[in-house]
Amino acid sequence: MTTVSFFAPIRENLQAVETLMRQQAADYHHDLDAALQHLLSAGGKRLRPALALLVGKMLGAEIEPLVTLAAAIELLHTATLVHDDLIDGALLRRGIPTLNASWSPAATVLTGDFMFARAARLASQVNSLEVMQLFTETLAIIVNGEIAQLFEGPGLADRAAYYRRIFAKTASMFVLATESAAVLSGVDEAQIEAIRGYGHDLGMAYQIVDDILDFTGDQVKLGKPVGSDLRRGLITMPALCYLESHPDSVALQSVLEGRIVPESEMDALIERIRESEAIAQAADDARRLVHRAIAHLQAFPAGPERESLEALAAYIVARDF
Amino acid sequence: MTTVSFFAPIRENLQAVETLMRQQAADYHHDLDAALQHLLSAGGKRLRPALALLVGKMLGAEIEPLVTLAAAIELLHTATLVHDDLIDGALLRRGIPTLNASWSPAATVLTGDFMFARAARLASQVNSLEVMQLFTETLAIIVNGEIAQLFEGPGLADRAAYYRRIFAKTASMFVLATESAAVLSGVDEAQIEAIRGYGHDLGMAYQIVDDILDFTGDQVKLGKPVGSDLRRGLITMPALCYLESHPDSVALQSVLEGRIVPESEMDALIERIRESEAIAQAADDARRLVHRAIAHLQAFPAGPERESLEALAAYIVARDF
Numbered sequence: 209m210t211t212v213s214f215f216a217p218i219r220e221n222l223q224a225v226e227t228l229m230r231q232q233a234a235d236y237h238h239d240l241d242a243a244l245q246h247l248l249s250a251g252g253k254r255l256r257p258a259l260a261l262l263v264g265k266m267l268g269a270e271i272e273p274l275v276t277l278a279a280a281i282e283l284l285h286t287a288t289l290v291h292d293d294l295i296d297g298a299l300l301r302r303g304i305p306t307l308n309a310s311w312s313p314a315a316t317v318l319t320g321d322f323m324f325a326r327a328a329r330l331a332s333q334v335n336s337l338e339v340m341q342l343f344t345e346t347l348a349i350i351v352n353g354e355i356a357q358l359f360e361g362p363g364l365a366d367r368a369a370y371y372r373r374i375f376a377k378t379a380s381m382f383v384l385a386t387e388s389a390a391v392l393s394g395v396d397e398a399q400i401e402a403i404r405g406y407g408h409d410l411g412m413a414y415q416i417v418d419d420i421l422d423f424t425g426d427q428v429k430l431g432k433p434v435g436s437d438l439r440r441g442l443i444t445m446p447a448l449c450y451l452e453s454h455p456d457s458v459a460l461q462s463v464l465e466g467r468i469v470p471e472s473e474m475d476a477l478i479e480r481i482r483e484s485e486a487i488a489q490a491a492d493d494a495r496r497l498v499h500r501a502i503a504h505l506q507a508f509p510a511g512p513e514r515e516s517l518e519a520l521a522a523y524i525v526a527r528d529f
Numbered sequence: 530m531t532t533v534s535f536f537a538p539i540r541e542n543l544q545a546v547e548t549l550m551r552q553q554a555a556d557y558h559h560d561l562d563a564a565l566q567h568l569l570s571a572g573g574k575r576l577r578p579a580l581a582l583l584v585g586k587m588l589g590a591e592i593e594p595l596v597t598l599a600a601a602i603e604l605l606h607t608a609t610l611v612h613d614d615l616i617d618g619a620l621l622r623r624g625i626p627t628l629n630a631s632w633s634p635a636a637t638v639l640t641g642d643f644m645f646a647r648a649a650r651l652a653s654q655v656n657s658l659e660v661m662q663l664f665t666e667t668l669a670i671i672v673n674g675e676i677a678q679l680f681e682g683p684g685l686a687d688r689a690a691y692y693r694r695i696f697a698k699t700a701s702m703f704v705l706a707t708e709s710a711a712v713l714s715g716v717d718e719a720q721i722e723a724i725r726g727y728g729h730d731l732g733m734a735y736q737i738v739d740d741i742l743d744f745t746g747d748q749v750k751l752g753k754p755v756g757s758d759l760r761r762g763l764i765t766m767p768a769l770c771y772l773e774s775h776p777d778s779v780a781l782q783s784v785l786e787g788r789i790v791p792e793s794e795m796d797a798l799i800e801r802i803r804e805s806e807a808i809a810q811a812a813d814d815a816r817r818l819v820h821r822a823i824a825h826l827q828a829f830p831a832g833p834e835r836e837s838l839e840a841l842a843a844y845i846v847a848r849d850f
Contacts, residue, residue: 236676239680313615328649328668343649343653344647347642348643352561355640
């Protein structure tokens with residue numbers, strides 16, 4: 209099953225989301241508009257809008273506010289990427305130049321701010337205060353997570369801290385997409401809890417798989433060096449698993465203590481992690497979460513949308529490690 | 530009349546706004562909390578919250594959502610200052626070190642983002658979709674204005690462009706404060722139009738006076754060199770008035786064309802503007818707007834709040850030029 213087929217029940221709706229997002233800077237400064245088009249052309253799989261649309265259609269939400277919600281969430285996601293790339297000094301994302309590769313920091317900050325503003329405006333046009341509150345709460349969680357990462361730096365080498373971090377970074381927005389769509393559908397609290405569970409577990413699994421691919425992926429495909437997280441002092445699931453079975457790794461301890469590790473030693477450490485059982489252990493954790501995500505879906509009516517949500521979850525852990 | 534007496538009808542409410550703003554980072558990373566307290570301690574006159582409170586009380590709005598609205602607007606204002614100071618590289622604001630004077634750009638961007646998130650969350654807690662839409666629309670206007678200024682740079686030397694710029698920068702938020710409070714009060718469209726007019730004219734006058742003080746103020750009090758806007762190529766009302774009566778000023782033409790003007794020539798140009806009739810002409814324009822602002826208030830019931838709104842407007846142009 210390809211991503212295309214997950215999206216079959218919502219193909220037209222995704223097109224409407226795309227159109228709505230691209231209109232957001234039409235009445236503003238032409239450079240803002242150009243920046244928005246560039247950022248949206250950089251692609252991305254539109255997973256978050258797809259989640260909102262599939263959940264909302266499964267639960268009987270009206271299409272128009274659902275499309276607006278989906279556009280708001282994807283635009284929020286894109287806005288956070290703009291500020292992230294600035295903060296990390298990244299010059300490429302998905303192989304396409306980031307805004308800060310060619311724009312000044314000032315223009316990049318403001319473009320991100322503009323996209324936050326438009327995302328928030330779209331969220332307000334969903335016409336649900338509850339959705340609006342979920343939206344702003346999620347934004348605060350994401351930003352707080354980035355602040356914590358910036359200030360705490362290395363030294364956080366336990367699973368609880370890692371899970372907290374990837375919840376803030378990734379899963380919180382999956383929860384926003386699924387929960388908001390359920391709220392719009394007017395389902396009961398138990399169903400909202402179940403869909404929150406799905407969004408949460410799916411988002412956590414998604415980030416763990418991303419963190420595995422950072423070790424096992426191909427430098428050319430990744431568009432960045434293998435092990436890039438570890439190279440900047442960030443301990444993700446594969447490194448955590450490796451640490452659990454190799455607590456005395458000198459190089460890994462150096463990373464944890466925030467010391468600079470010579471490149472040759474770093475290369476060797478990453479190679480050891482790639483070839484260790486840590487990769488399979490991390491993948492097991494992602495699979496555990498995906499199974500739990502799919503189990504949450506059993507609370508909902510069978511049909512093409514639920515099938516797509518199940519297939520989407522399965523696909524996440526079916527990628528090559 | 531001092532600012533204290535304008536605020537007499539709302540003194541307790543302003544205290545509640547202060548408390549609410551200061552709670553916004555309590556459950557988040559302690560460095561975020563410290564940054565928020567620092568930024569709020571830097572003061573400011575709390576003009577925007579005062580406007581929302583006075584208008585809302587005059588028109589019979591409930592106090593609790595009004596306080597939440599006022600806190601949301603002041604927090605939005607503070608968030609925009611954080612990103613502004615970063616963009617301008619300002620190290621002091623109101624004589625107190627800016628965040629970016631001691632923090633990294635990354636931390637400063639994220640702190641601003643967090644404050645946007647909390648401002649938006651407070652706005653959503655006002656429980657009015659219409660207010661939320663005004664709020665996000667205003668944020669987009671402000672950011673678009675900053676982008677335009679960044680990209681267009683100098684060369685905008687007519688009143689229409691200047692008015693557009695100061696509407697985006699300042700008056701839009703005064704409109705937000707007054708219009709949102711009127712929306713919460715449930716008054717009719719004509720009254721909303723009148724209060725929008727008041728907020729607009731007051732905000733425009735306020736920025737013109739600020740722009741005059743940038744020329745006539747004392748370097749020590751301003752905390753920046755006299756004529757700082759012109760020094761960075763920004764043509765404000767006094768320079769515009771001067772240009773209208775001295776279209777052949779070589780130094781001013783150089784600024785307009787984006788050329789670097791030697792400091793001694795710039796000093797002399799600023800001195801000529803300070804001593805010209807341009808200052809009085811700019812002040813006349815501010816007075817015209819203040820009179821119009823006060824005229825809009827005649828649509829509303831007399832009482833302590835209307836008196837405060839009138840006095841506040843009069844005070845803005847009673848400052849020493």
